[in-house]
Amino acid sequence: MKDMVTQPILSLRDLSVHRGAAKILDRVTLSLAEGETLALVGESGAGKSTIATALMRLLDGAKVEGSAEMTGAGDLLALSERQMVKLRGRRLSMIFQDAGSALNPSYTVGRQLITVLRRNLGLSKAEARSRAIELFTSVGINDPEGRMSAYPHQLSGGMQQRVMVAIALACNPDLLLADEPTSALDVTIQAQIVRLILAQTKSRGASCIFVLHDLALASQSCDRIVVLYAGQVVEAGPSRDILERHRHPYTKQLKSCVLEIGTKDITAPEGTVPPHSEMPVGCRFATRCPRALPRCAGEAPPLQPARAGADGPLDHHFACWNPE
Amino acid sequence: MIMSQTQTKRPSTAPTPPVFELIEVEQEFSVPQPGRSLFNRDTVGLKALDGVRLSIAQGASLALVGESGSGKSTLLRVLLGLDAPSGGRALYRGKPIREARARGTGFARDVAMVYQDARGSLDPRMTVGQLIAEPLRHFNIVRKGEEAARVAQLIDRVGLPTDAASRYPSGLSGGQVRRVAIARALASEPSVLVADEAVSGLDVSTQAQLLTLLRSLQRDMGLTLVFITHDLGVASYLCEEIAIMYLGRIVETGPTDAVLDTPAHPYSAALRAAAPRFFEPIPEPLPGEIPSPLDLPNGCRFSSRCPAAQEDCRLRDPQLGQQGAGRAVACLHPLTSTGAQASETR
Numbered sequence: 278m279k280d281m282v283t284q285p286i287l288s289l290r291d292l293s294v295h296r297g298a299a300k301i302l303d304r305v306t307l308s309l310a311e312g313e314t315l316a317l318v319g320e321s322g323a324g325k326s327t328i329a330t331a332l333m334r335l336l337d338g339a340k341v342e343g344s345a346e347m348t349g350a351g352d353l354l355a356l357s358e359r360q361m362v363k364l365r366g367r368r369l370s371m372i373f374q375d376a377g378s379a380l381n382p383s384y385t386v387g388r389q390l391i392t393v394l395r396r397n398l399g400l401s402k403a404e405a406r407s408r409a410i411e412l413f414t415s416v417g418i419n420d421p422e423g424r425m426s427a428y429p430h431q432l433s434g435g436m437q438q439r440v441m442v443a444i445a446l447a448c449n450p451d452l453l454l455a456d457e458p459t460s461a462l463d464v465t466i467q468a469q470i471v472r473l474i475l476a477q478t479k480s481r482g483a484s485c486i487f488v489l490h491d492l493a494l495a496s497q498s499c500d501r502i503v504v505l506y507a508g509q510v511v512e513a514g515p516s517r518d519i520l521e522r523h524r525h526p527y528t529k530q531l532k533s534c535v536l537e538i539g540t541k542d543i544t545a546p547e548g549t550v551p552p553h554s555e556m557p558v559g560c561r562f563a564t565r566c567p568r569a570l571p572r573c574a575g576e577a578p579p580l581q582p583a584r585a586g587a588d589g590p591l592d593h594h595f596a597c598w599n600p601e
Numbered sequence: 602m603i604m605s606q607t608q609t610k611r612p613s614t615a616p617t618p619p620v621f622e623l624i625e626v627e628q629e630f631s632v633p634q635p636g637r638s639l640f641n642r643d644t645v646g647l648k649a650l651d652g653v654r655l656s657i658a659q660g661a662s663l664a665l666v667g668e669s670g671s672g673k674s675t676l677l678r679v680l681l682g683l684d685a686p687s688g689g690r691a692l693y694r695g696k697p698i699r700e701a702r703a704r705g706t707g708f709a710r711d712v713a714m715v716y717q718d719a720r721g722s723l724d725p726r727m728t729v730g731q732l733i734a735e736p737l738r739h740f741n742i743v744r745k746g747e748e749a750a751r752v753a754q755l756i757d758r759v760g761l762p763t764d765a766a767s768r769y770p771s772g773l774s775g776g777q778v779r780r781v782a783i784a785r786a787l788a789s790e791p792s793v794l795v796a797d798e799a800v801s802g803l804d805v806s807t808q809a810q811l812l813t814l815l816r817s818l819q820r821d822m823g824l825t826l827v828f829i830t831h832d833l834g835v836a837s838y839l840c841e842e843i844a845i846m847y848l849g850r851i852v853e854t855g856p857t858d859a860v861l862d863t864p865a866h867p868y869s870a871a872l873r874a875a876a877p878r879f880f881e882p883i884p885e886p887l888p889g890e891i892p893s894p895l896d897l898p899n900g901c902r903f904s905s906r907c908p909a910a911q912e913d914c915r916l917r918d919p920q921l922g923q924q925g926a927g928r929a930v931a932c933l934h935p936l937t938s939t940g941a942q943a944s945e946t947r
Contacts, residue, residue, distance in 0.1 A: 320804040320805070320806060320807075321775075321804055419889075433890055434669075435890055436890075460802075463668040463669055463831055464668075464831065464832075464833075464872060464875040464876055464877075465668060465871060465872065465875045465886050465887045466668075466886075466890065467875065468874075468875040468883050468884070468886035469886045469887075471883060472883050472886065475883075490804060490805065491805075491877055492805075492879075493877035493878055493879050494877040496879045496880045497877055497878070497879075497880065497881060497882065497883050498883065516880075517880070520879060520880075530806065531805065531806070533809075534805040534806045534808065534809040535805060535834075535879075536805075536808075536809075536812075536832070536834030536835060536837075536838055537834055537876075537878055537879070538833050538834055538837050538861050538873060538876055538878075539837055539858070539861065539862075540834060540837065540838055541837075541838065543809045543812065543813065543838065544809075545806070545809040545810040545812070545813045546806045546809070546810070549774060549776070549807070
């Protein structure tokens with residue numbers, strides 16, 4: 278089924294990450310089409326950020342298995358560090374959650390952007406500077422020339438995040454990974470930054486993976502949603518299918534917790550994600566699932582296509598023995 | 602406006618004074634003049650709060666909402682009596698908050714606080730049981746022999762597992778740590794609970810668990826709740842009333858549903874529009890960022906970002922004025938047309 282997605286730019290197969298005895302990511306398979314935006318959603322510990330960090334090959338001290346084929350680059354997980362250095366920033370780049378700590382505090386933001394441009398594109402100093410000012414302008418930094426000589430601490434959180442977006446997009450990457458890019462920002466600034474990332478990736482034809490915890494924001498910004506629970510994909514598909522025709526009880530639960538303005542009733546789920554030492558061998562959600570059957574605890578459900586009617590979407594998958 | 606500064610000290614003037622009343626509260630800080638040289642000592646006044654009027658009745662639930670830099674935390678410090686306001690009056694049940702606080706433990710016992718950084722507010726070397734017992738002892742709530750039973754009762758009330766009493770904060774999850782902070786706040790049997798972003802930064806399911814807990818506590822115990830949040834969904838779920846702040850001022854207040862259904866202030870409308878909603882396209886957000894309080898725009902302080910600003914908005918500074926039932930707005934051209942123009946010209 279996965280192969281029917283036209284022109285995947287990235288296809289992840291059975292990505293597993295072990296840290297000590299804990300399997301923090303368990304056989305994650307997903308693909309991303311060219312120009313597509315995908316949201317990884319789930320609670321903390323679900324492995325959302327681990328996927329992004331594993332793709333950038335920035336995971337330290339963890340054992341990584343599986344493959345991540347990127348068009349024209351090969352298997353990201355098998356490349357040497359030297360080859361990876363050539364890709365980072367040029368073909369794939371990442372926007373981190375906390376721009377304040379991701380930027381280097383001892384260099385001006387202009388210099389940090391210029392360094393990226395000179396190193397990756399081989400521009401001269403003057404070329405890099407004028408390109409940097411262009412980039413700052415395109416991400417909505419007012420007084421871009423003045424801001425070139427600002428240190429990160431002199432900028433607000435929203436401005437720091439704009440600088441990060443400018444650095445990440447400096448070399449027109451094909452794939453952008455945005456790890457909770459707005460979780461530390463006010464809602465008005467969040468709307469600005471998400472719109473900015475979407476507009477910039479769309480205009481460049483780039484694909485984007487958002488790591489989000491807000492399902493409503495995911496529905497507003499992404500074509501497809503992958504729901505993760507305790508390191509496993511439990512459901513994946515087009516945003517509308519995931520939110521309106523979901524099959525997995527966890528997706529339903531996650532959605533019922535979203536507070537929109539005017540929500541007066543929420544059903545708070547019981548319990549928390551079990552620690553890795555107590556993870557059920559079968560479905561990892563079984564301990565908290567209202568629909569759990571006896572077989573769920575012992576037997577892991579495979580991802581299967583959701584055929585919601587004859588013309589159901591082909592790329593909507595879920596992993597559950599007793600779906601909604 | 603009532604100018605009876607000396608008379609209000611008599612508690613018999615009003616039948617039940619509101620729990621908190623802020624009258625034209627100002628809070629000015631001295632900060633180094635921007636761009637001054639290293640050896641220059643010049644300072645300028647930064648008004649973190651500027652003419653705040655607010656009244657919180659017994660049993661009310663109020664959400665304080667606004668972007669960072671709007672003065673929410675400064676207002677909180679005034680409410681808790683941690684800082685004396687530099688201007689105006691801040692009253693607790695009719696008496697100045699600072700006086701009430703200085704006069705014995707009554708105020709501290711009655712007004713409990715849940716801090717934003719719950720983990721940082723708990724001593725890592727004390728067990729959960731000790732942490733909850735601390736306020737019980739400090740305020741002499743129960744006799745020594747009943748202490749353990751009361752701790753167990755509080756642990757159960759906030760939904761922590763029974764064995765939590767012997768655990769340390771480091772062994773608890775983010776949601777559990779917040780429950781401990783809530784249990785500690787409830788230990789002194791307060792009638793007012795003030796919470797600063799008590800559910801932010803949590804997973805949605807943990808947030809949902811805490812919100813249902815807070816709502817049931819508020820209903821069962823008749824608590825007066827002051828809840829600082831930046832999340833309008835949280836505000837509309839938990840609080841009957843809302844006060845929206847911008848640059849040190851309350852720009853709109855009223856019943857939460859009414860204010861969020863038909864916001865009168867363009868800033869309230871912008872906040873509402875920016876909140877994520879399923880499948881709605883992300884609307885054009887407000888331009889720019891909250892200006893520095895050292896460099897306030899002329900006239901209305903929102904005029905520099907307001908999509909509906911008109912000529913006079915840059916000349917006149919609107920005050921918080923009545924706008925329909927129980928509502929007030931500080932805007933020269935409020936969005937809801939009914940009665941808006943009438944009250945404006947008056």
